[in-house]
Amino acid sequence: MRTADIFELLRDGRPWTRAELASETGLARSTVAARIDVLMRLGLVAPFGGAPSTGGRPPSLFALNPAARVVVGVDIGATHARAVLSDLSGELLDEVAAQLDIADGPDVVLGWVTSSVRLLLRRNRRRPGELAAIGIGLPGPVEHSTGRPINPPIMPGWDRFDVPGHLQRRYDVPVLVDNDVNIMALGERQTHYAEVDDLVLVKVATGIGSGIVSGGVLQRGARGTAGDLGHVRVAGAEGVRCRCGNTGCLEAVAAGPAVAAALRATGLDARHGQDVVDLVRSGDLAAIAAVRQAGRDIGEVVAMMVNLINPSVVVIGGQLSAAGEHLLAGLRETVYQRSLPLATEKLRIVPTRAGAEAGVLGAAAMAIEHVLSPEAVEAATLAVNGT
Amino acid sequence: MRTADIFELLRDGRPWTRAELASETGLARSTVAARIDVLMRLGLVAPFGGAPSTGGRPPSLFALNPAARVVVGVDIGATHARAVLSDLSGELLDEVAAQLDIADGPDVVLGWVTSSVRLLLRRNRRRPGELAAIGIGLPGPVEHSTGRPINPPIMPGWDRFDVPGHLQRRYDVPVLVDNDVNIMALGERQTHYAEVDDLVLVKVATGIGSGIVSGGVLQRGARGTAGDLGHVRVAGAEGVRCRCGNTGCLEAVAAGPAVAAALRATGLDARHGQDVVDLVRSGDLAAIAAVRQAGRDIGEVVAMMVNLINPSVVVIGGQLSAAGEHLLAGLRETVYQRSLPLATEKLRIVPTRAGAEAGVLGAAAMAIEHVLSPEAVEAATLAVNGT
Numbered sequence: 001m002r003t004a005d006i007f008e009l010l011r012d013g014r015p016w017t018r019a020e021l022a023s024e025t026g027l028a029r030s031t032v033a034a035r036i037d038v039l040m041r042l043g044l045v046a047p048f049g050g051a052p053s054t055g056g057r058p059p060s061l062f063a064l065n066p067a068a069r070v071v072v073g074v075d076i077g078a079t080h081a082r083a084v085l086s087d088l089s090g091e092l093l094d095e096v097a098a099q100l101d102i103a104d105g106p107d108v109v110l111g112w113v114t115s116s117v118r119l120l121l122r123r124n125r126r127r128p129g130e131l132a133a134i135g136i137g138l139p140g141p142v143e144h145s146t147g148r149p150i151n152p153p154i155m156p157g158w159d160r161f162d163v164p165g166h167l168q169r170r171y172d173v174p175v176l177v178d179n180d181v182n183i184m185a186l187g188e189r190q191t192h193y194a195e196v197d198d199l200v201l202v203k204v205a206t207g208i209g210s211g212i213v214s215g216g217v218l219q220r221g222a223r224g225t226a227g228d229l230g231h232v233r234v235a236g237a238e239g240v241r242c243r244c245g246n247t248g249c250l251e252a253v254a255a256g257p258a259v260a261a262a263l264r265a266t267g268l269d270a271r272h273g274q275d276v277v278d279l280v281r282s283g284d285l286a287a288i289a290a291v292r293q294a295g296r297d298i299g300e301v302v303a304m305m306v307n308l309i310n311p312s313v314v315v316i317g318g319q320l321s322a323a324g325e326h327l328l329a330g331l332r333e334t335v336y337q338r339s340l341p342l343a344t345e346k347l348r349i350v351p352t353r354a355g356a357e358a359g360v361l362g363a364a365a366m367a368i369e370h371v372l373s374p375e376a377v378e379a380a381t382l383a384v385n386g387t
Numbered sequence: 388m389r390t391a392d393i394f395e396l397l398r399d400g401r402p403w404t405r406a407e408l409a410s411e412t413g414l415a416r417s418t419v420a421a422r423i424d425v426l427m428r429l430g431l432v433a434p435f436g437g438a439p440s441t442g443g444r445p446p447s448l449f450a451l452n453p454a455a456r457v458v459v460g461v462d463i464g465a466t467h468a469r470a471v472l473s474d475l476s477g478e479l480l481d482e483v484a485a486q487l488d489i490a491d492g493p494d495v496v497l498g499w500v501t502s503s504v505r506l507l508l509r510r511n512r513r514r515p516g517e518l519a520a521i522g523i524g525l526p527g528p529v530e531h532s533t534g535r536p537i538n539p540p541i542m543p544g545w546d547r548f549d550v551p552g553h554l555q556r557r558y559d560v561p562v563l564v565d566n567d568v569n570i571m572a573l574g575e576r577q578t579h580y581a582e583v584d585d586l587v588l589v590k591v592a593t594g595i596g597s598g599i600v601s602g603g604v605l606q607r608g609a610r611g612t613a614g615d616l617g618h619v620r621v622a623g624a625e626g627v628r629c630r631c632g633n634t635g636c637l638e639a640v641a642a643g644p645a646v647a648a649a650l651r652a653t654g655l656d657a658r659h660g661q662d663v664v665d666l667v668r669s670g671d672l673a674a675i676a677a678v679r680q681a682g683r684d685i686g687e688v689v690a691m692m693v694n695l696i697n698p699s700v701v702v703i704g705g706q707l708s709a710a711g712e713h714l715l716a717g718l719r720e721t722v723y724q725r726s727l728p729l730a731t732e733k734l735r736i737v738p739t740r741a742g743a744e745a746g747v748l749g750a751a752a753m754a755i756e757h758v759l760s761p762e763a764v765e766a767a768t769l770a771v772n773g774t
Contacts, residue, residue: 221696
């Protein structure tokens with residue numbers, strides 16, 4: 001029986017005695033004591049209660065020790081970046097942000113990440129040895145198993161770049177990398193839908209993408225491209241050229257730039273998605289109608305997702321979701337018209353609650369999930385025992 | 388540590404000594420012996436080698452004993468039914484089939500299931516106590532957690548019928564129920580793609596549906612409706628009325644009855660999908676063109692699935708897949724045109740290999756997976772210890 005199995009029991013958060021752990025596992029008390037010792041050296045478990053027991057006897061209660069180790073979660077967008085420091089319970093300890101162009105390439109951007117990790121640790125009086133993992137979201141396709149971006153369209157210089165290897169030159173901890181929409185889905189679920197096993201997060205911004213949690217697990221697909229709905233063909237977009245080279249893609253009619261272009265064609269001053277949001281907030285009727293139509297177009301594809309994947313919650317996030325109920329109204333209109341009654345019986349279509357924090361919280365959650373996984377605990381145990 | 392954990396080790400199929408099990412788990416030899424005893428009483432584990440050891444000493448090697456217990460897998464279609472007897476390794480022992488109308492209702496159809504179970508056990512000299520579970524596929528939506536059909540369109544009298552409860556009056560074993568396409572996906576994967584974690588099976592017959600395996604797990608969705616692609620709207624089907632009440636659904640233009648109707652309109656004698664298959668096999672050019680177009684229409688939706696779910700294998704099954712390469716050619720044409728390059732980089736689109744057996748093999752696999760699951764082993768252990 002592995003140390004990780006004892007850790008799994010302790011993950012319930014309540015304090016355990018050695019005798020309880022021995023009884024639950026069938027292990028000898030001496031074996032339990034040795035494995036508790038390893039988990040304490042890893043900082044994952046601590047004596048419970050804090051008060052040293054009398055007479056020099058070893059402490060008798062142990063519990064998960066989420067505050068002893070920390071992770072850094074990083075969310076890198078096209079032109080901005082955020083990083084948070086969190087303990088293993090997911091409690092946020094600190095945050096930094098910067099304007100940063102992803103097109104500056106991996107050396108510049110990952111240099112910012114490294115110095116942000118250093119800053120977050122120092123500012124919070126954490127030693128580098130207390131850092132357990134780093135989670136990162138990038139604005140493009142990522143091969144999660146290796147942490148390398150694959151043909152990312154807006155990330156020149158990043159193709160197949162070894163992101164974990166670069167960061168590990170400075171911090172020798174596990175580095176988990178995924179695309180920005182997947183970590184948004186993780187962050188939204190972690191903070192607001194912990195009890196929901198089937199959740200889709202749709203991001204509507206410069207592009208349109210989604211992160212899919214099915215059966216409680218983030219689904220990345222065979223090549224890590226699961227959730228790509230921006231290039232699904234929709235009715236009404238025939239002949240419209242998309243930046244991917246195809247025609248008729250959802251993104252070409254319903255993403256921020258497309259809606260802005262449609263409004264420009266009517267004489268309005270709308271250069272990008274934020275202008276659209278501002279126009280909607282100012283009550284411009286043409287902008288409201290355009291956003292509602294974008295919602296209907298996105299709804300076409302979300303209706304397919306509802307039929308194919310059958311989530312119980314669809315969360316709408318990204319810049320254009322700030323246009324409020326108008327986007328959701330168009331979206332709901334199409335989804336309830338086009339999806340099967342059983343699939344929508346208990347479906348909720350809701351705006352993001354984690355908002356701009358979803359990504360960075362999800363990146364931290366991805367790192368924590370890895371640190372607490374049986375595989376990682378077992379690997380760390382072997383490393384401790386080998387020294 | 389649970390009995391199920393010892394069983395997990397033995398599931399590797401090779402023989403283990405008590406000492407090895409004790410060493411691997413950290414349990415006392417006496418504890419290992421007691422748990423092996425329970426697993427032998429459950430019939431899941433047996434002494435290895437068969438020859439009784441000398442001098443009355445207890446046997447020293449133990450291994451998984453897949454032949455000791457059996458499951459029955461049942462595949463019920465609209466007008467036919469099959470049932471197989473299988474051992475826990477998935478080896479088929481016997482099979483029965485019948486013409487049976489699902490519309491005759493649950494008493495008649497499940498009566499056939501009960502008598503088939505009895506027949507399969509008797510004919511193979513198996514005692515009812517050796518039956519470990521029953522797996523059933525039904526041609527409509529099923530709430531897997533309760534085993535009840537939910538608003539099944541072609542199954543009058545079945546809505547919310549307690550299928551497990553009915554069968555358990557005669558055989559008190561776990562009864563797992565799912566829709567026919569999900570068990571086809573399980574059967575195809577089990578028999579031909581055991582190493583593939585992301586597989587979609589598309590069934591093209593009277594209706595069109597799919598079963599989705601993502602990350603190695605069959606995905607049922609929040610309400611069990613995942614994989615429903617028959618009622619996704621496709622270009623070119625605008626205005627065509629579907630039996631679901633909506634217009635523009637894939638099924639309304641590309642399922643067997645729709646293709647047959649299109650051929651009838653040209654003067655051909657095609658009443659249903661099988662006539663279409665026969666015409667294609669006889670070399671009729673209009674039928675070949677119609678099947679190829681159906682492939683393109685289905686490809687529109689499969690392209691979306693490839694973008695959204697990113698499988699590495701798409702298997703095409705169901706009656707119309709018997710029309711051979713023509714359906715696949717149309718399908719591949721659209722998928723490779725419409726899907727993202729990264730998503731199709733290693734994608735295979737292939738005809739079913741398990742064929743008409745896929746469903747019944749998947750039903751047996753679903754039952755076996757349940758019997759060998761840690762939860763089921765632990766529940767059985769408690770039942771044995773309680774007697």
